[in-house]
Amino acid sequence: MKLKILICGDVNGQFSALSSKLNTLVKKSGPFDMLFCVGNFFGEDEEENLSIEKNKHSFAVATYILGPSKKEHVKYYKDLMGYQLCENVTYLGRRGLFRGVSNLSVAFLSGVDQEASNPSSHHQFNADDIKSFEESITSQENFKGVDVFLTSQWPHDVDKYAISVNEAYDGSSLVSRLALTLKPRYHFSGLNNMNYERLPYRNHRILAEKSHHVTRFIALAHFNNTHKRKFLYAFSIDPIVTMDAAELSRQPDETTEAPYNKQVLFKQDGAKVEPTQQFFYSTSKTGDKRRSDGTRPPGTNFKKQMISQDICWFCLANPKVEKHLVISVGELCYLALAKGGLNDEHSLIIPINHHASSTTSPPEVINEIQVYKKSLTNFFKFNGKCVVFFERNYKTSHMQLQVVPLPERFESRLKEACLKFCKDQDIDLLELPAHSDLSQMLSPTSPYFCIELPDHQRFFFRVPKGFNINFGRMMLCQVSLLNQPEKIDWKNCQMSEDMEKKSCAKIREQFKTFDPFN
Template sequence: MAPPRILLSGDPIGHLNQLFKRVSSVNKSTGPFDALLCVGQFFPESSQGLDELTEYIDGRKNIPLPTYFIGDYGAGAVKVLSAAAKETGNQGFKMDGLKITDNLFWLKGSGKFTLHGLSVAYLSGRKSSSGQMYGTYSQDDIDALRALAEEPGIIDIFLTNEWPSGILNRASTTDIPPGILDSPGGDATISELVAEIKPRYHVTGTKGVYYAREPYLNVDAVHITRFIGLAAVGNASKQKFIHAISPTPASTMSSNEISTKPPNTTLSPYTYVEKEPEKRSSDVANDPQYWRYDVSKRQKVGGGDTQKLCFKFISSGDCPRGDKCHFFHDMDAREQSMRGVCFEFLNKGKCERGDCNYKHSLQEERSRSKECWFCLSSPNVESHLITSVGENCYCALAKGPLVQDHILILPIEHLPNTLSSPQECEIEFVKFQNSLKAYFKSHKKEVVFFEWVYIKTSHANLQAIPIPLNRASALQDIFNLAAEKLGFEFMVLKSDRSSEGRKLLRAQFNEKCSLFYVELPGGIILSHVVEENEKFPVQFGREVLAGLLNMADRADWRNCKLSKEEEIKMVERFKNSFEEYDPNK
């Protein structure tokens, strides 16, 4: 099927005759188009423009395409929208728009819906502290949008009225419209949202200019984002206010298609730093992850004075706003969320989403081995990923592997970490490590082992990632650089044999503290005790190695998911190749 064809419009400001005349003309000459999406102020500036609006609301004039708008402010907005909200057909939870009249739909608050196969998210209104019923967005709208953003799948189009602050960072100055650099800054909340949502297209209005920024990379995602700012309808400077796109829905695209990047792609404007860090070596200098390790990412729990929960912390355990976050970082609520409890229910005590698939009651902790993905006795274990099984430990292909032979070494029983495991487990861990070292050495590679020991970790796993020989010399430098950017220094253990280094580490390990450690080639172990109020990046080890390997888009395992068939093939290939080194063959 041909991809849907969508028209985008900047602020109509009540100039509906001019807007729909232009839409009809474009639709006739280059159409047909499937829908029109309007950003920026939809209603007129004053009551003088209400007659033109009323002709369409009353049905005396036809609207040529299904039209969706988010700019619910201006003259007449309260009267029109209040009446629409009372209509029987608009009752309930309707994220795909409240019908105003034939072919005209109001996208209220925030939400996500599917339009001709495209996933469309939106934030209606503008930022304001006035608490108006219409024309402004609330914290609830932001939290709901963050909740929707965490759901599986890629957002194709994100609609906001105001520009995000920082969008001009890293942009080509030759393409920026005259005067825009001197205009008031954008909305920082939208910057945070768009960095989390990672849409393929971000469309805004209200600045009065047309601006299509170079595509930019997203953090922890393989696809790019294109920003499009549109001018107001009928603007005096004749800036472009209509734009056509025809994107293939991400849900139907292959991984190669979704990860294609044009040559003019820039880094994300939302991770901009003025001064580049000092370069340590030729390998480290090429690390695209430099900017990720910032001191601001050391975060304290519960820094706000409100009882509202921080959605980002609850959903991922990591809040990018750090000490500036005004919402509550509640570990108990996070654990309930991990058991499938609805965020809205946790935050407000109720959920108003009519189609919510999450639990609306607090859940007692069930047997860990029944819920755990890694316990061999669990019905949830993905046995097709297992490559070798011993008496106390087993090896498995990592879910969403960073590289092809990314392996996990895990205890068979439910243990929180490898450092406090029984001695018989430790003996097998070391045996597996030595086998993997020999195997990768035969393939002219070194192997890096790391573990994130979190005091509430559900099941221990020691990750093993092979590294090309020509990158191994930069390993210690790049881990030290990443630590420096987070504001700490690694403790260094060195021994001739890795088993001796692990003995020292086990002897020093305090089970009441969280710990990250990495075992490097040559018997070097780097470790860091994570303080109680320090928020340590969950995927730190993987992110550092992704940077070293120039695989920034694979830093998040969720971007590297494979089908079960692909996983089975990868496991069989590894098992056949590893067979002569397998200590359990």
């Protein structure tokens, strides 16, 4: 049975107002199973603060609160390990996992990051606290994640890959790290007096790891704030333990990658991040048929229209992506065999999520593209080949970097052949200086073509009107290079699915020892 849950931002000691708000809500929408308060429960007014333990208020919903986030509030907590403050109001404790009779799993972390301040106070947590919390969680057999995660402080970097938070906010990397470990379905925070509802993010690497449920982060403003910002959030939920795996791991269309960087967050304490060895390649043409229904949680407003991952042929989350062409999957990019490639090893480096071009991809994605480029260059060199990379940001909505290995003997004539080809086409090829990138040369919306030669020289130009989308292939198929004009059209190079599978299996096997993500 679904549970009806309420979450409230910083109450700041407004207990009477909260009590009457709950009465109104219950009258209007019926009973709620629980109310969780994040941020400061106590406020400035000493008398009001003390009124709670004198049982002066009645709360219509079973209420659970977090510990102090300020030094001056520590004194209002009689037992920092957790206790009942008054009828229907329970302080959960400093950190832990709470599982009520309802089976709802609620992880909570009270206080704020100690950061550099020393010594620590009762309203703070530090890296050791987080580590021991993580150990207690991960030692549980078959830990799948928690339903709800409550923190007063926001996680650091939460708006990465999503709509930016309008104002500067105070976030903790330790909270981000804990969120990665706990895999909450909902993560709520307070303190910053802002309402921010992030697009859901995924808790697994697509294809490289088993599918998990997504996390929705929601920050709430202060109770009854003057800006009229949202401070209450109501939702209903089936506890994780009662759900079947398929239902649970359904990915809404707007799902983004996780905003927190596992490698960085877990490196800080020398903890070892296990690389994932296992791959879940699908060999069927259509792949996983499970579709997301795109439903949104109640009260969630998505301000930005995102491209549906279900309709883009290059978004790896699209179940229709031809997964038998996938050679390798990284954290943010993947490598796939080109359909109708110029040769058996013609591949594509593609961002996992929907990014239009290298001029609009986040720096982390660009870095990973570099990592792939480097390992591919080494791989082909080992096999007596040189590589040409090219990208066309024109009539394409999802970035693809073409990777074309060529016989090593081409290396010395490539530059001249390419320059001449462009000149013949009346195209002014510009050299991209070393250590600079395209986004410095072009506006994000500029359509362009860019090519990188084996000696790492890079050339680009803004594409003119009526540009031929096969330009890159034409360049390499010309008489002085491949001399195979029939290969300009990819359709002439298309292989049967069986052949594609064979080619892909072959290159996957050979590339293995060079694959940075293997």
